[in-house]
Structures are given as structure tokens and as C-alpha cells.
Amino acid sequence: MTENFFYHALKIDHKICYGCSLCMRNCPTEAIRVRNGKATIYGNKCVDCGECYKVCPSGAVYVAQDDFDNIYNFKYRVVLMPSVFLGQFSEDIRASQVYSVIKEIGFTHVIEVESSAMTHTKLTNKYISEHQDKKPLISTFCPAVVRLIQVKFPSLVDNLISIKAPVDFTSIYIRKKLIDEGADPKEIGIFYITPCAAKIAATKSPVGEDKSTVDGVLNMDTMYNMVYKQIKQHKEYDKSVSANDAPSDSILFALTNGEKRLTDCRKSFAIDEIHNVMDFLEKVENDEIEDLDFLELRACDESCAGGILTCGNRFMINDRMTQRARKLAERERNGETSRKKAIYSEEDFLIENASVAKILPRSMMVLDDDISVAFQKLTRIKEIEAKLPQTDCNVCGAPSCHALAEDIACDEAKLSDCVFIQRNLEMRNSLSVEESVEILKKIWGEEKIKDYVFKK
Amino acid sequence: MHNEFVVVEGDFSNAGKASSEIKKTLKQLNIDNQKIKKIVVAVYEAEVNAIAHAYGGTIFVDLDQEKIAVTIKDVGPGIPDLDKAMTVGFSTASAKVREMGFGAGMGLPNIKNNVDELEIKTEVGVGTEIKMVVNFL
Known part of the structure; x- marks a missing residue:
């Protein structure tokens, strides 16, 4: 076996678990067994997809997260906020209010993860055109899918696009920006609000990288509760804080079709939900689909809107995000906001730091x-x-x-x-x-x- | 180790079952991914061939530590001109089969390219037996 130990954010609290075996029966990689009346996870088979978390009736499956107070170890406290986070809030709460409240609860900087999505897309398109021999090229955006391919479809690891995720680009950008402005690198703490367990696992033991680009991960449900409580308690908020919106076409990046839409390919598919992904990869491995250029694969139904740590219905989250993108596009057309973001001035620097080391198979089947x-x-x-x-x-x-x-x-x-x-x-x-x-x-x-x- | 799969005439929706099962087994043996791919592609092609042209058949899989041998034996029309059938682009597939995305005339040549040994026995009006071997070492 290539390597047995991988960090997993999904854990089972044996004090709560009463061994109903529902998680075991629903695990797509058969990674769970019941022993001594408790569910136990085989670390080498788990891909952190979170199906067990979804079905657990007792709340025994939990997602380990960093202590919120860790942010105070840093003078510059940056939060990397995925657009999906804004989709949690009902329509009457403005993006700028969420930005403002995040600062109230302790952060000094807020930046939307998708700010770098267009740079990511540019690189992906370049990568696809340069690696025609490795078709179909598979997106590495969803870390659960990357792990799934490593353990269950090892023959496809060479098809994975080895470039960093938008969250890494945005993190690298903001760190550089703060350092350029005179901040001491040791004083910068970058925290990512995650919609799922796989992103935590990917951050703690990144695939194809030695070190993570972020300093900590906060679970989206926890952050939602903190922000929403503040909004409910104090109607007033600092109106001078404006939402540093990502460009309209990038804020849907984490939804199904988000990448496919932006990719220059003749034949590509966007597939969500882990069983669908597994069925499709089976066909890809058998060479059953001809002339396939690119695959966007996401472990959750409705992609990140269906992440296990999101709050609320995934279809409603999707709709709110789509509405926001539509309104933003309108403002961009009217010249009220620019599509040119500060991050593009650092595009060359990001491109230089884009690649990751080769992703290796670690088959659980051997x-x-x-x-x-x-x-x-x-x-x-x-x-x-x-x-x-x-x-x-x-x-x-x-x-x-x-x-x-x-x-x-x-x-x-x-x-x-x-x-x-x-x-x-x-x-x-x-x-x-x-x-x-x-x-x-x-x-x-x-x-x-x-x-x-x-x-x- | 021996295993058998049944091929049903015209049942394209189940094409790939045997190749997927073979793939799973070979993954467990830690066989080189490229070798797995070769045999899987070849078996899939042969499976589709049998479904398209024959009246059904059986796939026999024999596996040991050195090699995998797969024999697809069908009851069917047989191949009248084997040399022609081995030519890229040559196809006798019906319009209906082509409509489903099969029958491009790549079957036998593609099988040949992917395996180490290929043996075809065919008799017009009786059937065809294709034996293919991929060596692991």
C-alpha cells in the first residue's frame, strides 16, 4: 500500500454512537465497520465525502475544526469566504452586511475565495490544451473526488489537473498583498470557511503539496451561526464596509457546471453526487466514452451548495447564488462595478505558484x-x-x-x-x-x- | 481462477459488466494500470462485438499470477472474411447498432492492439471464439 495515514476531518464520537450501522450501509467506499457496538472508519478507504455525516441519526459523526480563538494568534486575521457562504443567508441580508459582520466578530480582512476563479480557469484551459495526451482531464477542485480517484480509480490519477484550487490562489494572493503592504509574515493568519469535510482534510494533508496555503479552517455551519446571531441581535452594522464582490461569472464556480461553463472544451461533463461520479469514472476507466476532453466532478449533490456543513436547502442556496450572479452581471454591464479586480495585477505571481506535485495513487483495493x-x-x-x-x-x-x-x-x-x-x-x-x-x-x-x- | 459471464444478444445496456468485474479483480492484485486498461478495453470491445453480431455467448476468464486469458465464445453468424474484419474502419454493423454509437469498425483491430496474444476461431453460421491474453510481467 502506498501510504496508510491520511488526515480525516470526519470523526465518530464513540460516546454518542450507538451502532445503528446506517453510516456503514451508506458509505460509498465501504470504509466503515461496526465493532463493539460502535462505527469505526478504515482510514485508508475513507475519502471524506461526508455521506456518513449526512445519514447519522444521532449526531455521532462530526467534523473536527480548528478552535475559533486561534485567529487571535495573528495580527492580520484574514477570512477566505466561499461564495456559497453568502448563499446561506436569506435575500434580505445584503452581502455587504455579511462582510461587515465578519469583521465585527474578529477578522481584519475578508476576501471571497472565487476572486481568483478566473485565473484558475485561464490556467485550466491552458493545461487542457497542453495535455491532450492525458484526456479526459479531470478537475481537482473537489478534494473528495481527488481522494476517490486515488483510492478507487488509481489508473486515472494522471488525468487529474495538477494545479492548485482557487482557495489556494486567493490565499497566496492575499498573503503576498499584506506582506507587500508591510505586514510581518508571522503575523498573518488566513482562515478558510469550509462547506465540507473533504476541504479540511485537503488542507490538513494536502494532496501533491508539502504545506497548506491556509493557517486554519472554520466550519461553515459554525461561522453561519456566529454571523447570523450577530445580524439578529444588532440590526445596525458598519455600512462603510462594502462587499468585495468577485466577478459575476466566477461566483458560481463552486456550483455544478461552474467549471464546465468556463472551460474551452468540445466535450465535457459536469457530474455531481458521489455515486454518479463513481458510475461515470467506471465508464471512463473502461474507455467507453470517446473524445472526452474535461470532467468536472463533485462529490456532493448540487456541488458545494450541498456540502455537509452548509446550512439550509441546497437548491435554495443555489438559487440565491444564481440571483446574486445575475444582479452582479447587471451592475457590471451598467458600469457600477468593475470586473477588473486588484487580484489580476498579481496574476503572473499566482501562475508561477500554481502547480502542485504529482498526485500519486494510493489504491485501497490492492x-x-x-x-x-x-x-x-x-x-x-x-x-x-x-x-x-x-x-x-x-x-x-x-x-x-x-x-x-x-x-x-x-x-x-x-x-x-x-x-x-x-x-x-x-x-x-x-x-x-x-x-x-x-x-x-x-x-x-x-x-x-x-x-x-x-x-x- | 476461473470466472464466467453471459452475453445476451442485443443487450447493449449491460455491455461493460464483464470488463468492470475483471478490472476490479486486477486492481486487487496490484496489476499495472496500463495493463489493466488494455485488457479492459479489449474485453469491452469483444463484449460489444458479441452483443452486436451474435445470438449471445459466454465470456470465460482465467486468471493466474502471470497472465489473464479471456475467451469470448458466441453462437452467431461467424466472420466470413477475417482479414477484412481486422481492417480499421471495416464494419458490418446494422444501422440500428451504429445509431447507438457502436459499430465504427474498430472492434477487432482495437482488440489486437491491446493484447499480447490473440487467437480467433470462426465458422460461418456457427459462431466465433476469440481468445486473448495479456501477460502481467
Whole structure:
């Protein structure tokens, strides 16, 4: 295996988790198992897509974030705000008010992530035209998709466009600007408001980079609560703060079609939602689609508007963002606001710093690096699978019979974990009822078994 | 290791099932990505060929540590002129098949380009058996 440890922002609080297994059954990469009555994540299979967070009924799945007070370690406290954040607020709250309130709660600078989207697009188009041999080129905007490709579609890693994300460009820009204005680099703290867990994971252990461009990550729901509370409590706000709007055509960048729309390609697709993405990548890997130039792939339904840390309905967020883009475009046409932003003066500098190191596969599928060992395991998996009932009942604590077979072959589980096998063994007097109960306890925890006995 | 898949005449919507399954297995064995791609593309082509031209058939997959051998055996019209069929652009596919985006006359040449060994047995009015091998080393 290439590398086993990757930072994951998604965590499970074992004090809250009661082992309902809903997350396990919904995980698209089969990265979750139930052990001792608690859901546990296999770090090498998790791509931080957040499906588990969405379905968890108890709130046990959570997204670790940096302490807000960390911002006060810096004199210059910059917040990188994605346009999606503004889409959280109802139409009667103006963008300038959100900008103003963010400053009230402690930041010195606010900049919209999408400010650099046009530079990013320019580079993407250049990259596509220069890498025709690697078609289809795949966007690296969504970090969950990048990780998905690394673990599940390793043959496509060379198709990933190795340039930084807009958030990195904007961060590099603002840091340079502050330094040029005389700030001490040590005194600059840049914080990114994230709509999802994958962006946190990408920031903490960036793919293809040694060091992150931001100093901290704040969860969008937390920031929304802070800002909205301030808005509700104080109707007055500093009207002198104006919204430093990104250009109209870039603020929809994080929505579905956001990149596709801006890319000069003959045949490209914009696909959202992780299962759709997996189905499509399967076809791409089989070479089933001809002359494909570019793929915009996003793990969440409705892209970042559907991020797990957003507040509110993703379709409404999408609509508010679309309305804002429309109004901005109108103002641009009327000459009330300029499309030329200060960030473009630094475009050359950003382009110089745009590339990332090669993204490497880290396949979760490989059974062993040694082909003869892998072959033995594979043979074993087939043998075991033939014994299992193919009911995918999940009682063994694995998401499917196939997953259990793999776990057994890799010594992570036992054949007797299967409840059908247990009955069989009991029938043949090879296993006592007490032993069966012990097995169930190991998977589902003492409490559950105890309860059933008492409830009867 | 042996595995079999059934090919149903005219069922283009299920084309790719066998190649996807083969791909998954080879990924688990840590086979070089380029080799996986070659066999997957070749099997997919052959699968589509059998669906388009034959009255159904079977795909036999035999795998060991050194190589993968895939045989697609169909009951069908057979190939009257094999040399011609191996020419790029030559196609006997019906208009209906072409409409679905298949039948560009790239099938057999494409298979040949992607595999290490190719053996075609065909008999007009009986069927065709295509055996292809990709070596891992």
C-alpha cells in the first residue's frame, strides 16, 4: 500500500454512537465497520465525502475544526469566504452586511475565495490544451473526488489537473498583498470557511503539496451561526464596509457546471453526487466514452451548495447564488462595478505558484504488494464469498457479504462473524449458543445483547 | 481462477459488466494500470462485438499470477472474411447498432492492439471464439 495515514476531518464520537450501522450501509467506499457496538472508519478507504455525516441519526459523526480563538494568534486575521457562504443567508441580508459582520466578530480582512476563479480557469484551459495526451482531464477542485480517484480509480490519477484550487490562489494572493503592504509574515493568519469535510482534510494533508496555503479552517455551519446571531441581535452594522464582490461569472464556480461553463472544451461533463461520479469514472476507466476532453466532478449533490456543513436547502442556496450572479452581471454591464479586480495585477505571481506535485495513487483495493500473496488472498475471498449467504444483512458488522469476505481474507474478521454460518455451526454442534452470543457482543457491543435479554 | 459471464444478444445496456468485474479483480492484485486498461478495453470491445453480431455467448476468464486469458465464445453468424474484419474502419454493423454509437469498425483491430496474444476461431453460421491474453510481467 502506498501510504496508510491520511488526515480525516470526519470523526465518530464513540460516546454518542450507538451502532445503528446506517453510516456503514451508506458509505460509498465501504470504509466503515461496526465493532463493539460502535462505527469505526478504515482510514485508508475513507475519502471524506461526508455521506456518513449526512445519514447519522444521532449526531455521532462530526467534523473536527480548528478552535475559533486561534485567529487571535495573528495580527492580520484574514477570512477566505466561499461564495456559497453568502448563499446561506436569506435575500434580505445584503452581502455587504455579511462582510461587515465578519469583521465585527474578529477578522481584519475578508476576501471571497472565487476572486481568483478566473485565473484558475485561464490556467485550466491552458493545461487542457497542453495535455491532450492525458484526456479526459479531470478537475481537482473537489478534494473528495481527488481522494476517490486515488483510492478507487488509481489508473486515472494522471488525468487529474495538477494545479492548485482557487482557495489556494486567493490565499497566496492575499498573503503576498499584506506582506507587500508591510505586514510581518508571522503575523498573518488566513482562515478558510469550509462547506465540507473533504476541504479540511485537503488542507490538513494536502494532496501533491508539502504545506497548506491556509493557517486554519472554520466550519461553515459554525461561522453561519456566529454571523447570523450577530445580524439578529444588532440590526445596525458598519455600512462603510462594502462587499468585495468577485466577478459575476466566477461566483458560481463552486456550483455544478461552474467549471464546465468556463472551460474551452468540445466535450465535457459536469457530474455531481458521489455515486454518479463513481458510475461515470467506471465508464471512463473502461474507455467507453470517446473524445472526452474535461470532467468536472463533485462529490456532493448540487456541488458545494450541498456540502455537509452548509446550512439550509441546497437548491435554495443555489438559487440565491444564481440571483446574486445575475444582479452582479447587471451592475457590471451598467458600469457600477468593475470586473477588473486588484487580484489580476498579481496574476503572473499566482501562475508561477500554481502547480502542485504529482498526485500519486494510493489504491485501497490492492490486497498485497506481492502478487502471489495478493493472488492467494483473492482466491480466498472467492472461496469465502461462495460460503456466505449474499444477503448483505450487515449483522457481521460489515457493509456486504463481499466486504466480510475481504475482511476475513485480510484477517480483520472471522467466518463465524456471519450469523448464517453461526447457525450452521450450532446445528453441527461446532459452536455453542453462548459462543454465538459472544461473537455478536464483539460486533454489536455488550449493551445491545443485554437489552434484548431483558426486554424479551 | 476461473470466472464466467453471459452475453445476451442485443443487450447493449449491460455491455461493460464483464470488463468492470475483471478490472476490479486486477486492481486487487496490484496489476499495472496500463495493463489493466488494455485488457479492459479489449474485453469491452469483444463484449460489444458479441452483443452486436451474435445470438449471445459466454465470456470465460482465467486468471493466474502471470497472465489473464479471456475467451469470448458466441453462437452467431461467424466472420466470413477475417482479414477484412481486422481492417480499421471495416464494419458490418446494422444501422440500428451504429445509431447507438457502436459499430465504427474498430472492434477487432482495437482488440489486437491491446493484447499480447490473440487467437480467433470462426465458422460461418456457427459462431466465433476469440481468445486473448495479456501477460502481467
